[in-house]
Amino acid sequence: MTAILEVRDLRLWYGTARGSVRAVDRVSLEIDAGSVLGLVGESGCGKSTLGRGILGLLPEGARADGEVLYKGRNLVTMSPRELRRLRGPDLGLIFQEPMTRLNPLLRIEDHFRETIEQHDSKLTPKDVRRRSLDTLGRMGIPPTRFRQYPHEFSGGMRQRIMIALALVLRPSLLVADEPTTSLDVIVEAQILRILADLKENFDTALLLITHNLGIVAEACDRVAVMYAGQIAEEGPARDVFADPKHPYTRELLRSTISLDTKVLHSIPGAPPNLISPPSGCHFHPRCPDVMRVCPAHDPIETQPDPDRRVLCWLHGPEREIPDGGTAPLEREQIAVAEEA
């Protein structure tokens, strides 16, 4: 497999009145052509900022450092003009709220015409229509509704239209930020089915950003677990779920309430703010396996298996851990006061 996108040591931060927020802190990722990577984490962990940062869609005032390599070109240093040319035919984005992304005054037809003409002005109106109807049809939107307005569609159909709009230019990478969060469970499953089948139908790679581990398990080839701006663990979805290496992944899995859940479980404390995250490993105040080394030294990424990465002192490297560093850290019980 060849990587369509490589993120190397990416840092994204922005200033606030209370200090600078390090939303993404030295993140490295690879997405293979035609594969689905799930990016999972709790609210405020930086996953949405990462998704937008990859596409160069950060708010005014945000700063980026590192590399986002797409077909060998670094998007971080690219000019806005060049970047704009890539968005659409190469890189697509689907947002959480389909209603706020469609123009209520434009017919679906006009949305498609505008999108296609932005990037390919040589197509005849007939070709534009054919291409639009074909993509919509694959999303299950009948051609009879091509001339309707966004308000005439249900929530699930609007999200299908958004996906069709992103796919009509045949991008090689699609970033989907919580695409099913506002949808009902059956419609959510319908949309996930479409996204999981993108590879077969459109040969598009997908970065699926979500807070729901269940969605990752069912739709993704690989998964990256994000905590406090960093990738805590990354690997094939099957392996990560069967045998999580990072205590955060393990605890998050146990906290997910599903039909198979036998005992309720939660992680003590709350995710940290990203202005002044805890020292050393950012997860150490909530970690049941915390050791003396954890608050004192930043963890170093290791590969417990050839295909997996983890950022946790439990997996070494041993030569970097000072003497006595693996002893459990004694600490007071976390008060509910600090809890979410």
Place this chain on the structure above:
Amino acid sequence: MSAPDDVLVSVRGLKTYYSIRGSFLDRLVGRTGAAVRAVDDVSLELRKGEVLGLVGESGSGKTTLGRTLLGLVPATEGTVEFEGQDITHASEHDRRLLRRRMQIVFQDPHASLNPAMTVAQAVGHPLEIHGLARGREEVRARVADVLERVGLAPAEQFMDKFPSDLSGGQKQRAVIARAIILNPVLLVADEPVSMLDMSVRAKILELMLALKHDFDLTYLYITHDLATAKFFCDRIAIMYLGRIVEIGPSEAIYADPKHPYTQALLRAIPEPDPRRTIPRDLPRGEVPDASRPPLGCSFHPRCPKAFEVCGWESRDLKELLERRWAGLGEEGFEAEQAAVGPMEALDVAKTHVRLAAHGGAHGSDLRGLLDRARAADPAEPFWTGVQEMRDANGSLEIDWYDPVEPRLLPADSVEVECHLYDETALAEAAQRRQSRIPQ
């Protein structure tokens, strides 16, 4: 069944309709607009000390039912009894007293707290409104008690904070504190954890279970999430388009769901298990418009198991054609659409339609079109509902069987509103199948 004095809330034949304002012209000529049947003939009982889960998708009417029960929305028809007393049309004065006994926790903790009030003011507000505490000191003392009880301890640390200083979970704890400070007997919890992160949901659910035990509470737990309901509820009521389609003990609902809708809801929940994949055979489409519900069983257009008597009609034909055209390619679609012509006539619910052929086509062409659609997907349940198709002078007439109205009937330990469990409906369908005019 339980003794009557066990029953805290009893809802009988409850209907809550919202009228849609028609156009200016409609009002001018005195025509009343249509109505959204948010709750459409619901009966249920809430026993003391139990947790009843009201589960459904958005638009199912679950929130409206909860609000009607509390009197926040007026009932259109039917009755709500609380502790044996009919409160459907209680006066504002009586309602005030009732609100000490029944409280609600809303979904969004960020929107439920006034950003300009401190935690102590917000949580103590009900005491002041109802005049149940004398003086600032007593209010603060009781607020401190209840804050500690919901885990916001030490209370002094939280009393003078504003909502913006709290995390989502802490806010929801404060909202719960405000709801229980009057010692209610009934708590309606409308999606209390769905806005929270996964890692803190369990904590709020555990808190609610502990409070139920300590304060002898009865819960109506409104949710779209069957996974949390499984943990939390003694009984489950599944709602679809304003009606309860299945109700029974939790174990029975999860072990052996009867209604095809319940089955679909359970299968659609994403499980954190990578050996599972997203099912491909989920119900199509979405919850329909409650102002124009489908004939017969409201779920029939999406139901994989629907048959003769479920309520097939003109709008189902339109959907069938549209589904077909979505996958047909441009030429195929244009040719067929030209023959069918405008489809507005199909928008009105009818079990008999006359479809005029357009663009020089004949009735037999339309028939050929439908035969092709049927051959492409013979298992489509729609066709079971077609009684007869006749060519007639440049048009095609289609008759569907009359719908049989579904009823909530006992099946094993639950009650379910589905023709698959109704002997009369099954017999009727079998008879129709035998007497069907050969096509």
